[in-house]
């Protein structure tokens with residue numbers, strides 16, 4: 001028998017494995033190179049090392065604050081904000097690595113030094129992942145740190161939660177970056193000085209903007225009646241473990257509104273479609289390729305199933321909520337990986353495909369799962385082989401439900417008005433096609449939640465992701481205004 005190669009649709013398996021090994025090596029390199037690769041302690045405050053490649057002055061919009069309310073834009077300390085952003089971006093807080101925990105430790109330590117009431121705790125990963133409504137986890141993780149920092153109010157006011165994730169996704173192909181993904185630098189992007197680093201856009205800049213916002217409110221001496229809670233979380237990118245654990249911790253607190261400073265380009269995103277990760281197993285019957293008509297190729301049997309899934313995507317997107325009208329496909333159904341066979345001259349007897357199913361606003365995850373399972377079952381029923389050897393569907397990994405807050409909820413009105421005051425323009429309001437922690441905050445937490453932050457989600461997860469410095473400053477000013485308006 002002639003020797004052949006393993007069959008992998010897309011890329012040869014050898015190249016996929018090599019890429020995986022390269023990625024793992026890169027991650028290890030970052031862990032040892034980072035100044036923050038040791039778990040504890042993280043007491044020292046490093047100086048700003050963001051490299052100024054361009055020295056163009058930044059232009060700020062003119063604030064329209066009324067004479068009796070502070071000019072928040074003028075109060076933002078940009079150097080301090082950039083120094084903190086630099087510190088956080090230098091930590092390669094990839095999901096499932098010790099650095100993910102380090103980023104949480106850093107914020108707990110810094111906020112404690114600044115006088116906030118900080119509670120931090122080891123999340124019992126083994127226990128929490130067993131919970132019936134656990135949202136899923138796609139990386140190996142045996143430790144995670146929960147952090148809740150509170151500025152208590154004097155009483156009788158509304159409580160505001162600001163939730164933001166500190167984990168980042170891997171950098172991907174390093175050759176596509178203009179430099180080390182974990183050495184932040186300032187470059188011109190679309191004519192604006194921007195911070196470039198993994199996590200700059202998604203979403204460390206938003207988190208640092210919230211941090212600066214709370215600081216300038218305190219510096220202005222404003223007395224708040226309600227509490228402000230800063231909640232940095234791990235594990236958002238692979239399911240939402242951190243916010244899930246924080247909501248358990250906050251169960252006894254009444255929370256009236258939540259802002260998640262994810263990259264929305266300073267627009268208002270009060271709703272997210274969901275995303276359910278699935279795995280299909282399509283059986284075939286192996287035989288020597290020279291007798292292929294007597295076997296059954298699992299690759300060929302995947303074709304009618306794929307067609308059925310594409311048809312299902314079209315049906316599910318025929319009519320969508322007006323909040324989602326801006327997207328060409330509001331609820332994408334996408335196959336991300338396909339593997340089949342293990343020998344070039346053998347008819348493959350198993351194909352495994354993994355993908356992600358979008359969940360519509362207002363739709364239950366159960367309904368979405370049922371639709372996909374029915375489509376696969378119907379495709380199998382129409383095929384003589386699959387009728388007797390049906391493909392199976394497994395739901396695994398991230399199970400992001402959709403979530404939605406009324407666009408007229410008080411927290412959203414407050415952010416809209418604060419944005420208008422700071423920029424003289426109204427933000428757009430729309431739903432995001434991606435899953436995020438918003439659905440946990442709205443669903444499990446019952447908290448009216450809006451995403452509002454600097455950076456364009458188009459560059460999130462991409463090489464050289466960036467965030468314009470002006471937008472981070474504007475976000476800090478707007479969030480300071482929101483804190484005062486909402487919690488006074």
Ligand SMILES: [Zn+2]
Pocket residue numbers: 165202203236262263
């Ligand atoms: Zn994010």
